[in-house]
Amino acid sequence: MTGQRLLSFANGNCLPQDSVPLLEVDKLQARILTAVEQELRVVSLFATPPRDGGPTRLTVLLADDQRGSLQVGACEVTGGAFPALTPRCPQVHLFEREIHEQSGLLPEGHPWLKPVRFAPPLVAPAAGNAAAPSIGIADFYRIDGEEVHEVAVGPVHAGVIEPGHFRFQCHGEHVFHLEISLGYQHRGVEEALVGGPHQATLHQLATTAGDTSIGHSIAYCQNVEALASVTVPPHAQYVRAIALELERLANHSGDLGALAGDIGFLPTASYCGRIRGDFLNMTALLCGNRFGRNLVRPGGCRFTIDKALAAELKQRLLTAEADTRNAVELLWITPTVMARFEGIGTVSGEACYLLGLVGPAARACGAQLDVRTDHPTGVFRFLHLPPATAQTGDVLARAFVRWLEIQRSIRFLQELLQALPEPATGAPPGPLANDQLAASLVEGWRGEICHVACTDAAGRLARYKITDPSFHNWPGLAIALRDQQISDFPLCNKSFNLSYCGHDL
C-alpha cells in the first residue's frame, strides 16, 4: 500500500504487512518530524535487510500517548544510503546508528555515526567484509588541552555488574563529557529469533535483560497471542500484572538501597538489599524462580494463584511495605543523603523530550509517560495506576519517583490479589498468521519495552525487533554527567540503572 498517512493501531495487535503504508523516504521522514513535533515518540525504527538482494525496508513505530495509539509506516531504501534524520530529530540518533550497523545502510549526515554494539550485520553482505569492528577500537570523542585528562573505565568493572566502557573527558573532577561505548554483551538475540519461534525463543527473550524477564516475556507473548489470535484468560492476565509489579518492586527497592550504598549511607543500603530479596522471593512463590522465569507463557501463565497463595502474598506485601517504608524514608530525612541527591545529574525536561527518554527517568523530568496508562494491555485496561512524576530531573527525582512507584505498586498488588478471577493457565497458541506485523509495548520497571514481530509467508518470524528501555535511556545518562563531578558517576549511573545486555541484545 502506498499512501501519505501512517496507519494507527492499538498496542498488542497485529496487522497485515501489506497494509503498512509504504512512503517515499523523505515523506516518511517528514511524517516522523511532524509527529515528534506533536509530541508523538519514536518507539522503534529499524531496518529489515533483504535476504534476496532487494531494497532494505525501514519501519517506524510511533506512539501517540495522548490518543493511546501506535502508528506504523515504512519506506524502502535503495542505493545503500538515506539522509539522516538525526540532525533534525535527536531521538532517532541511536536508532539510525543501529540501522547502519545492522543493515549497512548509510544515514548521510549523521553527526555521531559510531558502532552501537560492534556487531556484524544481520545479514552478511554478498560481497565484501562482514566482520564486525573490533570492540574498544573506536574513534572516541576527545577534548584536548594541557589540563584536560581522560578517564577510561571498563569493560570489566569493580563490582558485580555487566560490562561496558565509559570514557570521561575531565578537568580535575569536572566532567566535560562522558562517552558510553557498549556492545560487550552482544549475544545475537535478534538474529537467533529469525525463523522462530524455536524451542529456545521464549527463554532467550526472558534473558534478553534478565532483571526484566517478566517485562520482556509479556512483550513477546502479547505479540504471539496477537499473531495466533489467542485470548489470555483473565486469571493469567492478573498473574502477569502481579509478576510485572513484583519485578518493579524488587528492582526499585534494590536500586534505592544501591543509591544509598553509593553515597555510603549504610542503613538504607543494607535494609533495601535484603528487602529486594523479599520481593524476589514473592516472585519465586509464583513460579519457583526468583526472576519469574517460566511463568509467562504464550497463551497465559504456567502457574496460577490460589486463595492460599494470594493470602500469603498479601501478608508478605504488608510486611515488605512496612520494612521498605522504614528503610526508604530514612533517605529523605537525612541531610547528608539529600545533599548528595539534590541537583546531581540533572536532565532537563527539554533534553528528556529531545532524547526520547522513557520510564522513571523520563517521569523524573515531569514527562507523563507510562505504557500502563497510555497504551494499556491486559489488566491495565481495567485497573489504573496513576503515573508517578517529579519535576527536577536529578538523582533525587529519579529516586523519589521510584519510591512513589513502590507505594503505588504495592497498593495495586493488594487490589489485584483481592479480586483474582477463577484460576486458569490458558492454552498454548497455534501457528502464527503469515505476513503480519505485530507490536507490543510493556512498561517494564526501567520503562517502555517495545517488541515488533514480522512474520513471513510461512508464519515464521522474519524479523523481530527488540527495544529495551535502556536503548532510549543510555544517552540520558551521558547527558546527566555533563558538568558534574566524576565522583558523581556511580550515583548517576545507579539512578538510571540501565541494562547492558538489554541494549546489546
Place this chain on the structure above:
Amino acid sequence: MFRTLLARLQQGHRTMRYPAAPPPPLPERFRGRPLIDVSKCPDGCRVCADACPTRAIDLTGGAKVDLGRCLFCTDCQDACPEGAITHDSDYRLATSTRDELVVAAGHELQLAHVLDERLRQLFGRSLKLRVVSAGGCGACEADVNVLGTVGWDLGRFGIQVVASPRHADGLLVTGCVTDNMQLALQKTWAAVPPPKIVIAVGACAISGGPFLDNPQQHQGALSVVPVDLFIPGCPPHPMTILDGLLRMLGRLEKAGRIGGAIA
C-alpha cells in the same frame, strides 16, 4: 540520627544461621534437577528431548540430563505425555567437573569436592573473587550480589568480591562469553596472580545456556579459562551458589552425594 537507630531496631538482625542451622525454606514451586522415570518411557519416545530449549536431554543409550545446559524450566515436564518427569527440590547442584553435570537417569549427582589441600589451605578461610560478566543477563549477577547482603553475608565465610584482578584469588564468571567479552575475560584471567581458581555460575557460563547455538558467543567460560566449580541454574538460587562455594572450600561438614534415583 534517632530515627536511624529506631529503624535499626525495627529491621532487626537478619543474617541467616546457615550453615550452623538449616537453610531458609525454598519456595514450594522451586525446581531442582529434573528426574526422568525411564520405566514410564515408551520405546523410541523423544518428546522431552525435542521440547528442551537447550537440548539438555540425551536419550541415546539411556536418558541423561546435562545440568550444565538445563534451564530448570518445565518444558520437558509439560511435554512428556507419560508424566515421567519431575523436579526434585534439592538446591545442591554444584560440581567440580563439567562431566559430572551430565547425570544419567537414576544416578546420583556427584557434588563438588573440596579443593586440593594446598588450595584449601590458601583459600579455605579467605577467598577474594573478581566477577566477570561476559554476556550474562543480569540475573546470575543479581543473585551473586545478593550473597553480599545482610541476609546471606558472604563476608562471614571470608569470601569477598574485590575490585581488581590483582587482589583476587580467582574469577567468578557469568554469561555465555560473547565475542566482544572474550578478550576482556582472557586479560582479566591473566591479571589474577597464581594459584587461582575459576567459578562458572549459571547455564550460560557453563554451556551457553539459552544462547548455546548463537554464533556470537563461545558457550561459556571453559572456552577461555579452566573452571574449578560449576554452579548450574538459570539463574542458580543463592543457596545453590553458596552451597557450591562452601563445599569447594571444605566449609560444609558433609560433602558427598545426593540421591535422585527414581527408577
